[in-house]
Amino acid sequence: MVKKDKPKYRQIVDAAVIVIAENGYHQAQVSKIARQAGVADGTIYLYFKNKEDILISVFQEKMGMFVSKLEEILSKESTASEKLGSMIESHFSLLASDIHLAIVTQLELRQSNAEIRMRINGVLREYLKLMDKILILGMENGEFDKTMDIRLARQMVFGTMDETITTWVMNDQKYDLVELAPKVHRMLMKGMRT
Template sequence: MTKGKKRGPKYDKIIDAAVKVIAEHGYHQAQVSKIAKAAGVADGTIYLYFKNKEDLLISLFQKKMGSFIEKTEMEILLQKSPDEMLLSLIQMHFKQLSEDYDLAIVTQLELRQTNKQLRAKIGDVLKRYLALVDSILQKGKESSVFDESLDIRLARQMIFGTLDETVTNWVMNDHKFDLVALAKPIHRLLINGLSNK
């Protein structure tokens, strides 16, 4: 997505500044000049790293979501059963977004307001995360922990939709409740629907 320029401290500063500015002002009001000022760089510097504001938004999502997925994958590798893997995925989803409220605003609210073409590119980034959910469900089916007749696509939509809506609700309520504390009850609810009983 970026022009192939080197990534480094300035690139990271611009990405972090973009998250803050978009969270505070909204994507459409987040001018490149505001992002540059927040990053402590000249306006023109942004264009050394990104083609335009849309490219910056996609790059931001790729970088932040890439890190989000890597951390989640590492936690899941520590778990033995599909049941524990699913709990770990839910906990990491909530933990990472609760630790970065600005990023939560951007992912839950601002990314939804972008144009269709941009949403498609964001959807491409999400595929890796959804594949992670699929792998947990597949392991659960193969080990008979989850119902063998489970429709993985439908179950993935149910899981992702539940997590996504819970985080959106938390954002819309100005993070007034403990998001991470909901991981276990949501896990229990999902497991009851997935388990082989």
């Protein structure tokens, strides 16, 4: 396997997002991905074992953007509430700016088999651990209820964001997703304050 920091690897990952979003995961043939990436079919196999490996790599690469952005938010001097608001806005902005990625993360990944979902959950766990840091900070400094169940709070935050984005995708992006970020933040804060 060729190193994953090569330009063609990123080209293939970006092409896979488009092909999977436009055709659905099950109809996204490797040959279509190769055509979209502008590479020969065989080139795909220099970087990926199979189509499942492509889907997992897509998620790892793209989720890396979310993790990096959240790490940046966590590094800033701000309150837990401000960090939470920035996280929601960042998450919504990243997906609003790439509808193909939004379709893949919100719809296509959910249709994959259990083994793929397990591997994807491992990647998602890193993002959720960072989210926990915001929640713990808020509990420690008195912004959030000190007795709240961290696991339940995480599910509430991530689940609300996830459902809001999925609804936006399912409604053909008829409204501005990023404009909803402050409203989602306000509602979540009401549920977590003491």
